[in-house]
Amino acid sequence: MRTAFGRLLGRPSDDLVALEEELLLADVGVKATARILEALTDRRSAREPVRATLARVLEEILDAGPDQALRLDAEPSVLMFVGVNGTGKTTTLAKLAARLRSEGRMVVVAAADTYRAAAIDQLRLLTERAGARLVAHQPGSDPAAVAFDAVQSAMARRANAVLVDTAGRLHTSSGLMAELAKVRRVIARAVPGAPHEVLLVVDATTGQNALEQARVFGQAVAVSGIVLAKLDGTARGGIVIAIREELGLPIKLVGVGEGLDDLVPFDPRAFVRALLGGSE
């Protein structure tokens, strides 16, 4: 990687320098940028503008094929929302609940953030708005027990999906990561094959640390996909390229606002176009 970067810094052509700057400013990161530009150098051709080739390289990295879609076939499908503090887990969960409801599915929501002040109140309000059913215990109670109850209740009512909200936690806190792993284990024991999705919600303004988040959460709870929240700001969210490239995790959903309908499926083309400034 160092040689690639060194080579590029050595005597690169102007357009590569400009593209490098754009990628770095989009939070793609030094290493991923170096690898991407290396791939770009190999694939450049006189027939195609270099930006178009770059877009193709990025889209290929991001394209997860059949893994792009949420896994919602099982009955009930259990989806966990995890991530560091304040990334948008609860809002994303509510957005998805609203979407599933609008498709006529029955949704149970588990208030497994029993830690943050008023987290349960927030979730209750959002869940009501989305028209889903909330399973909650007291603040401070065992999050795994809440998740278990929610799953049981979903099975009893033949609900289609269980969405589990969890407390934000820094991945560096090993105790809290162990707690999260326990929530996952309890769910796995309650329903064979569950959780069907463990979604890591990443804030689009986050820089290189998101890669570490994905790695550590991935190890602790086997993250199955990324939700990129808050892409409606000026941040480009390029770190998901590094996450996809390095860890192979698919990006599944994108949050584009605070409203319940501000959630869209991840579209590699649209994402890359926005990241490269839309222009050719």
Add this chain to the structure above:
Amino acid sequence: MFGSLAGRLQGIFRQLRGRGKLTERDVEAALREVRMALLEADVNFRVARDFVERVRGRAVGAEVLQSLTPGQQVIKLVHEELVELLGSREARLDLGQQVPAVVVLMGLHGSGKTTTAARLAVHLKGKRRVLLVGADVYRPAAGEQLEVLARQAGVPARVAQPRSDPVAETRRFCGEAAALGCDTVIVDTAGRLHLDEELMAEMVRLREELGPRETLLVVDAMTGQDAVNLAEAFHRRVGVDGFVLTKLDGDARGGAALSLRAVTGRPIKFAGVGEGLQALEVFHPERMASRILGRGDVLTLVERAQAAVDEQTLRDWERKLRQADFTLDDFLAQLRQVKRLGPLEDVLKLLPGATGNRLGEAKLDPRELVRAEAIISSMTREERASPEIIDGSRRRRIARGSGTRVQDVNRLLGQYEEARKVFRQLARWQRGPRRQRPDRLPRG
């Protein structure tokens, strides 16, 4: 925090130090690495470029290259420029004379405004009588969250009703402050995007109508390249007096810290360093720069040690260290002590050189302590007193006896060795911690 950057720079500088003479090309190569390290730490692309340019401008000057210790000189330059970028002095909260003094917290969604509001109230306890005001009328249960935190902080709170006019409400609450016996109002506002014209206008109105003494922008330490955009936008549109950098207890390298000041000229005043309401520290630029360079945040450590460990214990350590009879028993006792200073990993991160050595890497959790206890108690008294006699066969015996693996024993002995070194330094600083500045400490 800044862990990797510190490690990287240390590596770079170790190489530089190994050389007797530096050519301009050597400096170029090192600066390229510095730039990469800065970018990996989320320092903004342009800020990093300017930073490296400044260092280059000074480094390529004659004195540096011709000095006897060019590597040292470059390190010194990088350190100086880092401090320059972070601000050379601590910037305290300035509440002025007028009552009530109003502090407004603003920022993007999820940056940590509400928690910071409650922490500031705790921070000011004993000095000021704080009223917490919730002006987030958009996010569901934002008011409830602030009320719960205010109860925990032991201060009164007033929150605007959902969908009410937050500016009018806040003004009303400020009017009530005196009657509630409060001389300080801390206002928690809704998360907002700097692109959101309507919400930015609301913020401007709030600032105009309340005339806050301090308007602080709360920024997540994990923020990437966008930090410059948001800082610039909030500063231009609303005006920023200072920053609070949150979630610094994670492993974010926190390059945003470097960017914020570079683009606004405003200082970082506080850092959020944990989950609890106590976890707010005055931001120390110099300590941060030292930490980036891997010299360890000795001042913070000593302050915390003084708060948590009683004098007698410290004197005991010191005496033992001076007499160089720091045994494994002492090590165990100290592991237990250190536990009281806060999460062990946090403490270890403060130690000089901790980024590069085994001590820094060790993720010591409580289980680790149990294991350490088991290993040490499986040693003979002789082994505990003179660990150097513990050879391969003794290690195997100890591992068997403690139900651990030989690797565990090796690791513990390695950590003990590191600790012996570090605590010996600690004891030295202990004699004059308050007077000593980090830049006079021996270089790691």
